[in-house]
Amino acid sequence: MPLFESRITSALQQRREQGLLRTLSPVHGGNTTQIKVAKQSFTNFSSNDYLGLANHDALKATWKTAVDRYGIGSAASPMVTGFSYAHHELQDTLCDWLGFEQAVLFNSGFSANQAVLFALLEKSDCIYQDKLNHASLIEAGLLSPATQFRFPHNNTERLHDLIERNGAGLVVTEGVFSMDGDRAPLANIQAQCQKQNCWLMVDDAHGIGVLGKEGKGSCEESLIKPQLLMVTFGKALGVHGAAVLCSSSTAEYLRQYARNFVYSTAMLPAQAVVVTKAIELTRTQQWRRDQLSELQHTYSSLLGDLPGYIDTQTPIKPYLAGSTDRAMSLACYLRQQGLWATAIRPPTVAQGKARIRVTLSANHTVEEVSKLAQSLKQFEYQHAKEGG
CATH class of the missing domain: 3.90.1150.10 (Aspartate Aminotransferase, domain 1)
Known part of the structure; x- marks a missing residue:
């Protein structure tokens, strides 16, 4: 049997036998x-x-109107002709809502997480991740040129020790962990990052819309502002897609060097319109x-x-x-x-x-x-x- 057929057959059989x-x-x-x-x-x-927004009548009506105005697809990457006024308005809405200078839009949270880590990290860098972080983050850390260290779940003492031993770098955690439903001690983590000269990235896919004033998420509720905040639109907001909130210079860097952004067809403009409407409902209801x-x-x-x-x-x-x-x-x-x-x-x-x-x-x-x-x-x- 050829190599890949044998490998595929064996792997699937193992999963079946394990009941997985x-x-x-x-x-x-x-x-x-x-x-x-x-x-x-x-x-x-x-x-x-x-x-409860994913099948909301107001969002469906907004989608229909937006499709009539913008059409079905974006037809190109953002750097070509895929970036529309609808995308620009969504970016401004996100910045106004969450209090950041800039927002960079992506087609999924998985893509956004990988874009940041692949673009930002170099061989001499260290990345520190909670062991229960999402697969997109752990995989990106492993595949990046940086050295990855994983600290026990929500264990800030162990995180401190790892940074002391290996040097400053990027600390990455989720705001709300998707399988356990618990929350990261964000205030303590940010305090450590500031003391040890690290950047902090928070994936708040499951906190945005749910926690904090106006649904601003885990960071707002913890009274912190990380250097990088990733939010998704396919959970509490009920639509699809993601964004990275950051400073203007970091956003410009990502737009230049994040291959997931530069070489992917842009989010549908009609989708951007609906996400903007979803944010309005999230903030006011x-x-x-x-x-x-x-x-x-x-x-x-x-x-x-x-x-x-x-x-x-x-x-x-x-x-x-x-x-x-x-x-x-x-x-x-x-x-x-x-x-x-x-x-x-x-x-x-x-x-x-x-x-x-x-x-x-x-x-x-x-x-x-x-x-x-x-x-x-x-x-x-x-x-x-x-x-x-």
Whole structure:
């Protein structure tokens, strides 16, 4: 068998034997709280649509109007003819909202993270990353010419020691961690960066829109301003794309040297218009964050005594199952109750840390969260009764 066929066959077989093979399931309504799979309906607890904007009538109407004005595609990279007045307005809106001099637009958070690290880091540099950072960040650090050091999750003492031993560099953390739903100690990290002459980059994909005044995110709530802030538009804002917020000189540097920006077709102008509208709704509709707070309180009060419960102050509510088999059994049981909540398994999380990643949306009701809680309790009761 040729080399690559043999390698592919072996790798897929190993995943199957470990029970870790991922599969694609076409769904209808994945951007709503009611999802349909193979003609069966479920309450959806697996979307990152935290504010309930992804299917909002105002955003859909804005999209239709913007398409009529700008057309479907951008047709070129930003440095050619792909940068429109719609993109310019979005940049200005982001800067006004988040308090930075400039914003550089990207087609995804993955692309934005890799663009920054590949463009900024050189062979003599050090990069310090939280061990639970997103794969886009860890991969970019490994593939960059810099030397990468990973510190234990949220362990600022270990971060301090690494910098003391190896020298100043770039410190990278998430504001809200996507699999655990917990938050970084940003004020402490920034204080260390200032003391040890490091730059700080925060990936706030899961904090923007949800935390802080007007949904300004983790940094605003922690009263800090990093040198680099990456935000995405496909989670709380309900659309798609990303931006890096920074100083004017850093933005100019990225536009010159970030290959993900220079050589990629630009974000659709109609999309930029819709993101601008989504930011307006995010800033002005505080009731969405208030609804999330109420739902989080309901979830915690009903499930706080269960062994799999993990306390978080965000809409991400991991329910720890432990083994892969138990996580898959729990996901299957929930679907039997009409609830769609995805099992997260290694290698996305560590061995023995498989879980159900529950995410709450402002469009959920207290009754729906209560049903989820009751179903989790029933599963635990049956599992204990069977001696599992």
